[in-house]
Amino acid sequence: MNTYNVIIIGSGPAGYTAGLYTARANLEPLIICGYQAGGQLTLTSEVENFPGFPEGILGPQLMENMKKQATKFGAQLIFKEVTAVNFKERPFKVIVDDGEYQAKSVIIATGSYARMLGVENEKKFYGRGLSTCATCDAAFFKDRKVAVVGGGDSAMEEALFISRFASEVQVIHRRDALRASKVLQDRAFKNDKIKFIWNTVVRQILGERFVTGIELENIIDRSISTLEINGVFVAIGHEPKTKIFQGEIALDAHGYIVADQSGKTDVEGIFAAGDVKDFRYRQAITAAGSGCIAALEVAVYLSEN
Numbered sequence: 087m088n089t090y091n092v093i094i095i096g097s098g099p100a101g102y103t104a105g106l107y108t109a110r111a112n113l114e115p116l117i118i119c120g121y122q123a124g125g126q127l128t129l130t131s132e133v134e135n136f137p138g139f140p141e142g143i144l145g146p147q148l149m150e151n152m153k154k155q156a157t158k159f160g161a162q163l164i165f166k167e168v169t170a171v172n173f174k175e176r177p178f179k180v181i182v183d184d185g186e187y188q189a190k191s192v193i194i195a196t197g198s199y200a201r202m203l204g205v206e207n208e209k210k211f212y213g214r215g216l217s218t219c220a221t222c223d224a225a226f227f228k229d230r231k232v233a234v235v236g237g238g239d240s241a242m243e244e245a246l247f248i249s250r251f252a253s254e255v256q257v258i259h260r261r262d263a264l265r266a267s268k269v270l271q272d273r274a275f276k277n278d279k280i281k282f283i284w285n286t287v288v289r290q291i292l293g294e295r296f297v298t299g300i301e302l303e304n305i306i307d308r309s310i311s312t313l314e315i316n317g318v319f320v321a322i323g324h325e326p327k328t329k330i331f332q333g334e335i336a337l338d339a340h341g342y343i344v345a346d347q348s349g350k351t352d353v354e355g356i357f358a359a360g361d362v363k364d365f366r367y368r369q370a371i372t373a374a375g376s377g378c379i380a381a382l383e384v385a386v387y388l389s390e391n
């Protein structure tokens with residue numbers, strides 16, 4: 087069986103950038119893309135904060151460009167799902183539905199996904215008024231009314247950030263107390279633009295093509311109301327895609343891969359890049375940057391081993 091120098095698992099900005107750099111270093115990487123290649127950006131519409139595109143670019147187009155650029159330099163792509171790994175033996179084993187690959191090194195770039203509300207039609211409005219990233223999309227809501235769902239640190243940070251643009255920010259939280267740290271709570275309470283709707287959940291997103299409102303349910307008295315808004319930011323947490331790595335490499339209490347800034351994990355030769363090791367920044371550009379770093383580190387690792 088062919089032993090690859092490096093297998094990259096994942097095809098978001100981190101995976102494709104790692105593919106580009108390792109391909110240009112003549113390492114002939116294999117990228118296992120998953121069935122739905124391209125990561126979270128394929129779910130979004132306009133991306134205005136990826137440098138190099140002053141007019142903005144559609145998320146799926148940006149990912150298509152990254153894919154082309156990686157393959158242009160010889161990265162091999164397969165569109166299969168990794169079902170298991172064995173990092174205890176060398177070469178490392180990466181198992182997919184119908185076979186197995188082996189490699190001297192692996193870059194894990196499987197990303198994370200934003201938890202969604204689970205209400206009917208929220209997928210339809212993703213990128214059409216519904217967002218999971220204020221840093222990416224708040225500027226689209228200048229002088230408009232938006233809601234933020236959640237009561238944790240992310241929800242408060244998103245609400246505070248959006249308040250720089252929006253005319254009004256309604257935080258919808260399912261309890262009557264926030265989970266967020268005291269300092270962020272205080273900042274949000276002091277902000278005139280931020281209002282709170284307690285003990286309430288979102289039942290439905292309203293609108294034709296774009297969000298025009300949300301239907302809310304008060305979970306104490308079960309009353310239903312409608313809130314007219316132009317945007318809804320879902321900030322109820324993220325889940326890293328690390329199930330298949332449990333027991334193979336160190337994960338933190340939230341399931342993120344424990345890795346240093348260069349992407350090194352606790353297993354020599356296994357590197358991590360992008361959102362799968364980063365709960366803080368979660369940007370396409372930071373993921374791409376960490377994919378580049380992991381690729382450079384892989385080149386060093388392979389030359390030393």
Ligand code: NAP
Nearest residue numbers: 203236237238239240241243260261265321322323324365
């Ligand atoms: P989180 O702390 O897990 O908070 C999630 C929030 O969403 C909670 O308020 C939760 O409600 C609510 N929620 C969860 N599922 C829901 C559902 N289905 N419907 C409605 N509401 C739901 O997540 P996070 O805010 O993303 O933070 C993740 C971690 O990153 C935390 O450890 C946090 O401290 C850290 N973080 C830190 C900073 C910072 O230090 N500046 C910034 C961002 C994140 P309940 O409260 O009722 O459970």
